[in-house]
Structure formats: structure tokens, C-alpha cells
Amino acid sequence: MNDWAFTLAIPGGAWAAAGLGLALAALLALTLLELRREPRPRRRWILGGLRVATALAAWVVAVQPRWVAERMEQSEGRLAVLVDASRSMSLPRDGDSRAARARALLARWAEARGEPVATFTYGERLSGAELPALAESLAPTEDQSRLAPALSTLLSQEEGHELGAVVVLGDGAGPDEVDPATLARHGVRVHAVATAEDDLRDDAVAEVQADPVGFLRRPARVRVVVRSVGGPGGPIPVTLRRGDEVEREVVAEVPADGEVAVEIPFTPTRLGREVYRVSIPRAPGDAVPENNERAFLVRVTRDKLRVLLVAGQPSWDERYLRAFLKRDPATDLISFFILRNTHDLTMAGPDELALIPFPTDELFNEHLGSFDLVIFQNFEYGPYQMASYLPRIRDYVLRGGSFAMIGGPLSFHSGGYAATPIAEILPVDLPPPGTPSTRTQVEDRFRPRISEGMARHPLLELLPTPSANAEAWARLAPLDGANVVSRVRPEGATLLEHPEHRMASGGPLPLLVLGTAGRGRTLALTTDTTWRWGITTGGQTGDASAYERFWDRVVRWLARDPALEPAQVTTDRERYGPGATVRIEAHLRDERYQPHGEEPVSFVIVDANGEPVAETRARTDREGRAEATAELPSRPGAYRVEARLSGREQAVAREWLIVEAGGDELADPRAAPARLRSLAEATGGTFFAEPEDAPALEELDTTRTRSLGTVERAPFASPWAFVLLVGLFVGEWVLRRRWGRR
């Protein structure tokens, strides 16, 4: 039983008790004043005494004082040894490393210990080990030292049952604070052995914070925390590099044994993944040069999606699509519409018209490469001397641009694109030149049909659940007419098709086909009446959001929105230490969004030069998901994980990561023996400042102290207390009446 604790049961605790006491005292004082008129002192003393006793009894019954104590059980528990295996243990200490000092102690324990003891290492997670083996080869390779989760894991495992004490052997560094109360609840005490003092001399790039996404030619900033311990502080130059090129250098005024944050501006100038490095020079006596440099990745994109929309004539289809694109603040829209043809009679001179010549050279020669997406909407190229630009548009797509052709009487075959460079990149084949228009267009009204197996394609996902999505498609207004194509190319994926008309080759007439050409994406939409999903559907149903959702998905797919990529690879972190283990997850689907199910997949770690440096294999499940782990190289730098399927040269998905010499683990390499000391003291264990001070394991206290619950004493909570109160009151009242008082 431990010490009794006193409490009051009255709501409001001590304050309420005090308030009640004051009120009773005041009332008592008034009644005692009234007793002064009693001439006989004996009666006065008896009545006064009874009133004081009644007031006291009333106060005690009201505040209900009680005493609580905890019953404890003590028994001999088991012992477990936890050894820090993080990279900070590799740092030097007295001419040796912290890990070497730990190994020496482990060897002493292994030699003296007669029976096996449960032994573990902790870093990012808890791992089982053998004491003799650990004494031989403790390898500090873990990227983090997470003592708190390791202790939680241990207590939840079988080895944690009936545990009396845990010996923690490490430097105390790490991001987590251990809650001693958790250990106390399990009756476990911690003995701690520190492998180092906090007397390191080190300058470090402690922290780097930058947005993972940057915009091309837009200023960005990285926040860098520079820390100096054990030294005089002062100005420290901080250099930001992109690759090997110096981007910017600033000076950080670091206080002695302190840190300072500096912001370094930079401007990304190339699209794609860029690796930036922040470094400081090595000062004399700097014990940990590995943390003098940190790296970070920035995915450089354009701040806005740049879309070129060219329409062959004003129409409702153009009106609604342009309005949609203009509304999106993330889109920079350049549109050019043919408002007048050579045969139109404007009845006005050029200076009376607000028309400008079609800037074909400016759009398709000078600035074509600056667009992310080019849309030809019901546009024929012939009248505008554009034949010489068609190869440029094809090459733009092959290099990675996106192109969409939207149907109409001036589009596809009717726009003269058969046997042109544009036909080479479309996901559909066009009828040969000279085919009469009666065979290149259909004019009836119809409801498009979702192609078989495409109901889950993200472009058609107007609503999240399949049944709601099917209903949403059924509510859309029917479309009018379509351009006829002769064949869907093998790489094309038909999402929507005409319910009745068929191609000459036999398949249903496609309405929406996605494809790829080189590194670019293409889309063919053979109707010019999706605007009806705006006003016609909206007017009839009160909801036109389907139009916006459809076109939002179309544009995002063409712009390669990562969230819509069919194949994705992710890693558990972005930064790793040398030789660390990376956990890889992948969701692999083909361009038709059908899963690569039950297929072998290899994850290849590739360096910045494209050379493979490691590989691991896995197998996808039916949904195309796979998991694997791989060991990263020890050389710092940027790497990417590529998911490769057998029989394909190109990776189907990739993700970047960084290997750092220092990383988060060495960002603050100071040992924290004080943290170990307080943990030991709070749990009833013993702290040893040096490994040499630690006794044999058998000498450590493994007494398991466990609570059996609490005991409570509340003497005034019984009915007798109330009877006493009533008795005192009645006695005083009876005497008062007998002695002639009121």
C-alpha cells in the first residue's frame, strides 16, 4: 500500500468546502451572539458547545472527506535489453564510437550472463537480436531512433509480459519523449546506460523546409536552420546548389550553442524533378561533417496549365468549353476562333472590324512548345496555310505535349486531316481522302454508351459509386451527330461509343478515344454537342455539374495530373540515410485503367545517370497492387524507384527519393543523457552515465511493481454520520425548549 491521499467528495473540491465552512461559521457566530442573553454560564456553555458540534458535523457530512490509497504488488519480473542501432551511435566518443562503447558493454554482459536475456535493437522500429551476436556486430544503420514506439511495441509483445525492467543502452538522441506513466502502468522500470555525454562540437544544417512543388520561373524559398553546438558560433556561409551549380549563397549568424533560420530564395528554371542541396563548410573540430549538407526535391511545374484552344467557328460547343476553361483559375487560356472566312461578306473595311489575322506562325511556330495542351475544336486547317505547321504539332505531341481534337463539320476527316501528320498522332484512323461527307458524318440524336470495361475509368467517373455514376450518365441530354472514323488504333482506348452506328471495320462508332503518341497524350472526341450537358441537361434536371466534371477530368488527364495516372509508385519517405531500407508500394494499371493483376513486377533503384543500382521483385494482386522493400545504396544522391513489368522496356511508374549522408538522424547528433536519466528516475530505475559504470545484468533491479487497484476510506459517508448530525441538532433543540429558550 502506498501513502494515503486525502480528497473531498463535494463538487468544487476545497473551494466549495471553504465557502461552505465560512457560511456555517457566520451562521454559528450569529447564534452564539444570541446565547449571550442566557444568564446561567453552564447552560450557555452546553448549548454553545452543541451548536458548534452540530455545525462541524454538518460541514463534515457535506464535504465528505475521504482517504485513498493504492494497493501495490511487487514480484520478480523479467529483463529486456534495448540497444540503440541508429546512425547517431556511429559518432565518435573518446576516440571510439558510441556503438563501440556499447558493444564493449554488451560483450561484458554476454560473457557474464548465464541464461539468455531478451535483447532488441531499436531504430525506426523494434527488432529482435541476440546479445552475443549484438556484442560482435552492432551496426548503427537505422535512419531514426524511436525509443518510445519501440517500448510500446515491446510491452505489447509476448516478451513484454511479466517484464520487470528494461535496460536501454544508447545516446538518448531521438525525436520522441517517452511517457513514464505508460511504463509505470505495466510495472516496468527503466535502467538507462548512456553511451555519450552531450559535449559534441558540431555545425549542422539541422533542418530544410521547402515546398515540394515549385513553379517554373517563379521565385521560391527554402528555409534552412543552421545549428552550432560546442563551438563559438558566428557567421557561417550557407550555399544552395542545384546539381553542381551554385544557385545562391547567404551568411547565417549563428549564436554559440544555438541555431538560426535563414531563408534562401531561388527560382526554378527547368521543368521536372530537381535536386537542390544546402551545405555549410566544415569547421575545425566539427565532429559530424555528414550533417553539413542536406538535400531536397522540388517538382517543378508551371504555375498554370497553358491551353491553346483553336476553333473553326463560333458555336455553342466552343462557347461552353471556353467558358469552362476561363473559369478555372489554374488555367492560362489562349483561344483563337475563326470569326470570318474569305467568302463571308462583312460589308465593312478592315478598320471597322475588330478582327486580327490568324497568328499561325506565332501560335504554331514561336509559342507552340509553351503550351501544355492544344485543342482543335471543329477546326479545319486548309484555308489558313497551316499545312507546314502540322508536322510541328505532331512533333510537339511526340515530345510530350497533349493534343485533343473535338468533332464537328470542320473536324477529323471533314477538316481534311486524313493522311496528314495530325492523323499520325490521333488515336483513331480517318477515312481516306476523298470519302464523301455522307460517309464521314452521322447526324442523328443519340445517347452515348460507355464502352465495355470502361465504367471505372476516371474520365467517366461523374459520381464516385458505380450505380450513381450510371444514373448520372443516363440523365445527360442526348448528343447530336458525330464524325465517322474508320478504326480505333491499337494503342487507343475507347471510352464512349455510338449506340447504333458502327465503323466500316465493324466495331461500334467511337465517340471518345484516348491515346498516346510518343511521349504525348491525345484525345479524340467526335461530337460537337457536349455543350448540351451544360444548358440542356441543366435546364431539364437542375444540375449541369456533369458537364464541368467531365471536362475537368478530360483536361486533367491530358495535362497528366498525377492523381489520374493509371500507374503509381510511392515510397514510405522522401529522404533516407545511406543503406537504408525503402518500403515501396505500387498500384499498377494500364492506359485503359485495367489493373496489371497477378503479374511479376520488379522495382529498380536507378541513380541520377539512369544506371540501375538495386532491384527487388514482387507480384501484383488482382487489383494491381504490390509491395516490396529494397536496400538503398550508401552513396548520397537522388535516385528514383521504377516499376517495371516483364516484357516492357519502359518503366510504367516511377518515384524519386534522396539518400543523404546525414539526414534527420544526424541533423541533431548531440547525445541526450539527461533524457535517459529522467526516464530512469521517473520509472524507479537506475541511470549510468558511462557504460563502464553499468553493473552485470543480474545486479539490476527487476522487481515488478504492479497496482492491484485503489482502497478508499470515507468515514463520513455512512448513515451513522447523518444520524449523529441529526442527534446533535435534536439534543440542542430539546435542551433549548426545556430551558425555556426559543
Add this chain to the structure above:
Amino acid sequence: MGGNLSKPPRPDKRVPDELVRTAVTLVAGLVFAAAAPRVALAIGESSFFEVYAVEYSGGDPHPRPTAPYRLGWEVRKRTSIEVPLQHGGARLDDPAIYEHPFLYWSGDEAFDELSDAEIAGLRRFVRFGGFVLIDDAAPEQSGFDRSVRRALSRAFPDRPLRELSGNHTIYRSFYLLSRPEGRIRGPDHLEAIEIGDRVAVLYSRHDLGGAWARDNLGSWQHPVTPGGDEQRERAIRLGVNVVMYALCLDYKDDQVHAPFIMRRRGGSP
């Protein structure tokens, strides 16, 4: 509002030898159609731009019966927009209006108060992107004006009609114009209800249809004052601009911004 309170002129229907004139018109039309280099292109009916008239009770919804046709004809002749040489109409509570996003609402006298269903239809039509051109064929009088303003204030109580600025895109969407004009010169501004940054309802008190209307032989049906044929041409140009704006919105503003946006560009895909 000006001067003459008499009923505005209507087409003279007592034309002698009407059959002969109609026949001549048809022949002439066929000859021109055969000679024209242009082929009417469209996939399905929805590809066309159509001037669709608003029907209502209690007044004359067609004071200028040929005006929608003539507007379409001029747009087709002068621009690249495909327009069918036919036109229809429907009441505002008829779902057919959602098939035709351009409504032409005309009248020359007061009309019955619109039903709640018509008001709701107008509101919904505009909300989902429709455009309404309201043309007062009798600006010399106030009957149609009062009825229209009452209907609009019911449909859009928090969006009153506002004067359209003289530098609005409507005045340069195709032709460069300085002010609105119709059969009469009228006020120097148009009025509009804007939804977001687009004009959704445009109101003219210049009798645009009166300047556009022709008879079957192609003769102008109403004199235009005070500017005569030049003013009539400007009224036609305004009609073309309105149609162009309905289909292209502030596209012409893009043209102004294009060089600036272009300069900001760089890189390649």
C-alpha cells in the same frame, strides 16, 4: 425616351402581286445559293446557332416577324457562324428553350405578367449559360418596357438592369461600334444583367428588329431615323456583335491579353 407616342410602323401587308414577288424572291435565292461557294456544314441540328423567339401572352411577341430570320441571315452572310434559315420560338416555361441558348424577346406593348413557371424558366435558362436579347420594338412607348422590367425584377431581384459601359466587349466582338442604334437612335447605352462576368440578359430600347426587318422581296420594312441606311447598317452590325458575344463572350479581351501572356511563357513540353 423620345418624342413620338404613336404606334410604331408595322409592315404594310397590302402588297399587290405578292405571289409574283415571292416567286421572284425564291428564284433569286436559288440563283444566289447555287453561286455561293459556301456549303452549309453541320452535324445534327445542335451544331447550328439559332435565333429562338420568346413567346408570351397578352401582347404581340412578334412585332417584327422577320427580324429573327434577318438577324440569322446577316450573321450567316457576314461571319463564319452557321445559322439555319429558319427560326422557332417557345414560352419561357417550355423546356425547348434549353435546346436553344440564344433567345430573342421582342414586343411593342405591355404583356401579361409572366407566370411563376415562366419566371423560374427564365432564371434557370440564364443560370445554365443561356443568353437573352430583349428588343423593345416600341421604345417611343412605355408598355413593353414596364412589362419587361417587372418580369426581370421578379426573375433577378438581386441583379437589376445596369447600363452597359461604352467599352464593353459587345461593341467590339466583331465590328467596332461606338454606341447602340436601331430603328431609332435611342439612348446611348444598352442595359444588361450580368451573371458573374458575362452579360446574360441584354436589353435594347432601339428597336433593333425594326432596322433588320425586310419583306419577302428584300425591301426594308421600316424607315430608320435619323441616320437612314448608315444607321441601319450600324444596327445590323450591332446584331452581329451581340450574336458573336453570346457565342464568344469576352474572347476579344483575350486578344488584348494574349501578347502579355505569351511573353510570360517559356520552355518546352
